[in-house]
Amino acid sequence: MRETYGQTLLELGRESTDIVALDADLSRSTMTQLFAREFPGRFFDCGIAEQNMVGIAAGLAASGKVPFASTFAVFALGRCFDQVRMSIAQPGLNVKLVASHGGISVGEDGTSHHAIEDLALIGSLPGFTVIIPADAIETAQAVRVAAASYGPFYIRLCRPRTPLVYNHDYSFNLGKAVTIRQGESATVIAIGLMVAEALKAAENLEREGINCRVLNMPTLKPIDEVAIINAAAETGAIVTAEEHLEHGGLGSEVAQRIARHYPVPMEFIAVKDTYTKSGKPGELLQRCGLTAKYIEQAVRSTVKRKVTQAV
Amino acid sequence: MSLSKSGDALSKTSAGTNQAEAFSLSASMMEMEAMAKKLRRHIITMTGKAGSGHPGGSLSAVEIVTALYFKLLRHKPLDPKWSDRDRFILSKGHAAPLLYATLAECGYFPVDELTTLRQLDSRLQGHTDRTVTPGVEMSAGALGQGLSFAIGVALAGRLNLQSYRVYVLLGDGECDEGQVWEAAMAAAHFKVDNLVAIVDNNRQQIDGWNRDVMNLDPFNKKWQAFGWHVIEVDGHDLAQLIDASDQAKLIKGQPTVIIAHTIKGKGVSFMENNPDFHGKAPDAKQVEIALRELD
Ligand SMILES: Cc1ncc(C[n+]2csc(CCOP(=O)(O)OP(=O)(O)O)c2C)c(N)n1
Numbered sequence: 001m002r003e004t005y006g007q008t009l010l011e012l013g014r015e016s017t018d019i020v021a022l023d024a025d026l027s028r029s030t031m032t033q034l035f036a037r038e039f040p041g042r043f044f045d046c047g048i049a050e051q052n053m054v055g056i057a058a059g060l061a062a063s064g065k066v067p068f069a070s071t072f073a074v075f076a077l078g079r080c081f082d083q084v085r086m087s088i089a090q091p092g093l094n095v096k097l098v099a100s101h102g103g104i105s106v107g108e109d110g111t112s113h114h115a116i117e118d119l120a121l122i123g124s125l126p127g128f129t130v131i132i133p134a135d136a137i138e139t140a141q142a143v144r145v146a147a148a149s150y151g152p153f154y155i156r157l158c159r160p161r162t163p164l165v166y167n168h169d170y171s172f173n174l175g176k177a178v179t180i181r182q183g184e185s186a187t188v189i190a191i192g193l194m195v196a197e198a199l200k201a202a203e204n205l206e207r208e209g210i211n212c213r214v215l216n217m218p219t220l221k222p223i224d225e226v227a228i229i230n231a232a233a234e235t236g237a238i239v240t241a242e243e244h245l246e247h248g249g250l251g252s253e254v255a256q257r258i259a260r261h262y263p264v265p266m267e268f269i270a271v272k273d274t275y276t277k278s279g280k281p282g283e284l285l286q287r288c289g290l291t292a293k294y295i296e297q298a299v300r301s302t303v304k305r306k307v308t309q310a311v
Numbered sequence: 312m313s314l315s316k317s318g319d320a321l322s323k324t325s326a327g328t329n330q331a332e333a334f335s336l337s338a339s340m341m342e343m344e345a346m347a348k349k350l351r352r353h354i355i356t357m358t359g360k361a362g363s364g365h366p367g368g369s370l371s372a373v374e375i376v377t378a379l380y381f382k383l384l385r386h387k388p389l390d391p392k393w394s395d396r397d398r399f400i401l402s403k404g405h406a407a408p409l410l411y412a413t414l415a416e417c418g419y420f421p422v423d424e425l426t427t428l429r430q431l432d433s434r435l436q437g438h439t440d441r442t443v444t445p446g447v448e449m450s451a452g453a454l455g456q457g458l459s460f461a462i463g464v465a466l467a468g469r470l471n472l473q474s475y476r477v478y479v480l481l482g483d484g485e486c487d488e489g490q491v492w493e494a495a496m497a498a499a500h501f502k503v504d505n506l507v508a509i510v511d512n513n514r515q516q517i518d519g520w521n522r523d524v525m526n527l528d529p530f531n532k533k534w535q536a537f538g539w540h541v542i543e544v545d546g547h548d549l550a551q552l553i554d555a556s557d558q559a560k561l562i563k564g565q566p567t568v569i570i571a572h573t574i575k576g577k578g579v580s581f582m583e584n585n586p587d588f589h590g591k592a593p594d595a596k597q598v599e600i601a602l603r604e605l606d
Contacts, residue, residue, distance in 0.1 A: 052490055055457075055460045059460040060466060063463065063471070083456055087449075092442065
């Protein structure tokens with residue numbers, strides 16, 4: 001994902017001189033270094049000063065440039081929420097925040113580096129488009145769409161290499177959910193890393209006779225309400241899966257739509273109200289209940305509630 | 312370019328050979344002094360009418376903003392988004408009444424509109440908002456962000472090979488914010504010499520004198536140490552402000568900061584050096600007294 005971001009940004013830079021990139025001393029990790037090497041004059045390493053980076057990006061955007069500003073997800077919002085709010089969101093400036101190292105799959109770096117609040121923070125800001133790609137193919141396309149669309153964007157990437165969910169003929173559609181797997185018994189709506197887990201879960205459930213639909217919701221904001229309502233109407237049970245706190249992320253967003261338009265049983269695969277510790281990404285995902293196994297349990301439970309509620 | 316009805320005391324430079332000059336308002340000293348007084352009266356009446364707002368930090372920066380808009384900046388009030396305009400960025404967004412009065416007097420919008428300050432549906436928001444007010448470059452209000460924004464604007468000018476200059480006004484209290492110093496370091500590192508920061512050094516913030524709340528001294532040495540060219544002036548002396556800005560144009564390879572020594576509440580006896588009027592509007596009686604003093 002990160003390599004793909006760096007590569008795509010570099011290509012965008014070759015296509016337009018208006019593309020500029022900023023980083024805060026993490027260009028080797030966010031992979032903006034690929035752009036920096038070829039376009040040193042259009043790359044601004046702001047040092048370990050994220051608030052200033054966000055402000056400079058806003059000024060560049062206000063003057064016609066298309067800035068991509070990158071750092072880790074914990075810092076992009078945790079460190080500069082006020083700057084993102086006032087300098088970018090309120091005036092609706094054309095800044096693209098691409099945050100790497102989202103979620104807990106950051107792993108061994110531990111609590112301080114686990115970004116589990118970023119989606120709640122960014123989701124609270126009017127006017128921001130929020131994208132969480134599921135794999136490298138989607139990342140490349142999302143970055144291109146962000147560059148081509150006016151307005152503030154937040155794109156959240158994760159650290160580990162992710163399995164490909166899509167084929168190369170996939171076409172990312174801003175604001176649209178993608179049905180990756182058809183099914184009628186229940187729907188798992190997933191983002192990021194959890195999409196691959198949701199697919200695994202669906203395969204396992206198939207053997208039990210539970211036909212699970214899998215929806216990827218790459219655009220968290222504006223969210224695809226129609227796809228959510230259809231999933232509720234057609235499958236009668238919803239499970240959300242995300243690498244984020246249960247509060248304020250995908251689960252909350254989906255639940256609001258379900259409550260308003262089509263109440264059905266729901267379960268939430270997410271980090272419960274707690275901080276996480278150091279560990280290997282896989283161990284942490286396991287510890288927090290963010291794996292196929294837990295998605296399967298959640299699906300079974302919603303399907304059961306669906307039946308009992310119907311009786 | 313036409314000036315607003317109350318701006319007709321000023322004459323536009325008639326025939327600049329270079330296009331840039333043709334758009335500066337280039338007022339005479341006397342005209343600017345009269346304008347400064349007029350802006351002070353606006354600040355009083357606007358905040359008085361609104362019943363809230365920030366007169367103190369607006370009054371202290373009157374000469375700074377007057378020198379910029381009526382002498383130094385190349386701008387087109389009837390074409391606020393002209394891409395080669397010099398930029399004025401108000402980082403201390405609470406001085407909005409001063410900026411609005413100035414923009415109106417330049418002809419960006421009608422002077423009559425000033426009485427709508429802070430009202431529902433007004434284009435004149437309590438703190439500056441670039442999405443609604445013609446001529447406002449930055450949405451501000453949360454302090455500490457303007458210098459960073461200004462660096463971005465200055466870098467874009469450099470990348471686009473545009474010759475505009477960027478002026479950003481900071482409060483001294485605002486310089487308590489860490490982001491200001493992140494930006495100060497970055498401006499020097501990126502050698503943005505088309506950027507001038509002006510600090511309205513009225514030595515007060517909300518809770519009192521800077522030295523009691525959070526000491527900034529030695530202020531000029533701090534800027535110097537961060538790699539800036541520092542000029543100190545009497546911030547109520549138009550000639551000194553203009554000289555300093557002209558001098559800044561000659562400084563290459565580093566940014567310039569003008570530390571403008573001012574008096575908070577300047578021009579109204581009971582507001583001068585009185586932090587009570589930082590964020591409090593004068594009542595009807597006080598408006599009357601203030602306007603008499605500013606006659
Ligand atoms: C981030 C932030 N913190 C607090 C405030 C509240 N506030 C508004 S003005 C002000 C004092 C500003 O002092 P200074 O920069 O010296 O401005 P001046 O005295 O020139 O008005 C404060 C604390 C704010 N607007 N933004």
